[in-house]
Amino acid sequence: MTQSEIQHFLDCMTYEDCTVLLHGRLFWCLGLTWSSEQKECSLLVYEEDPNTNEFIQELFRYNSTSRDDCMKHFVEDKFWDGKSFYEVAVDMEWVDL
Numbered sequence: 001m002t003q004s005e006i007q008h009f010l011d012c013m014t015y016e017d018c019t020v021l022l023h024g025r026l027f028w029c030l031g032l033t034w035s036s037e038q039k040e041c042s043l044l045v046y047e048e049d050p051n052t053n054e055f056i057q058e059l060f061r062y063n064s065t066s067r068d069d070c071m072k073h074f075v076e077d078k079f080w081d082g083k084s085f086y087e088v089a090v091d092m093e094w095v096d097l
Helices: 003-013 067-076 085-091
Strands: 018-022 025-035 040-048 055-064 092-095
Touching: 003 018, 003 025, 003 067, 003 085, 025 067, 040 067, 055 067, 067 085, 085 092
Parallel strands: none
Antiparallel strands: 018 025, 018 092, 025 040, 040 055
16 A cells, blocks of 8 residues: 555544455454444454455454554554554555455
């Protein structure tokens, strides 16, 4: 992704799901969701099989009472093969399934 696509992707993650390809692997990013019952938001990332779109594994899950905190962990936590989002974002392709 280009720098402008990276910012647009992060903006979209605050209100919708996004899918990315990284080194031939497909990832479904469940954008920020709010639970009124638990009074917290969550953000999840799953790896998908690129042929069947079935979930292979949960890669990232973060819950917080703060949307900003969820996004901070999404970009800073090193769950992309030991790298942060910003370290791999230039190698990602944002796909619309």
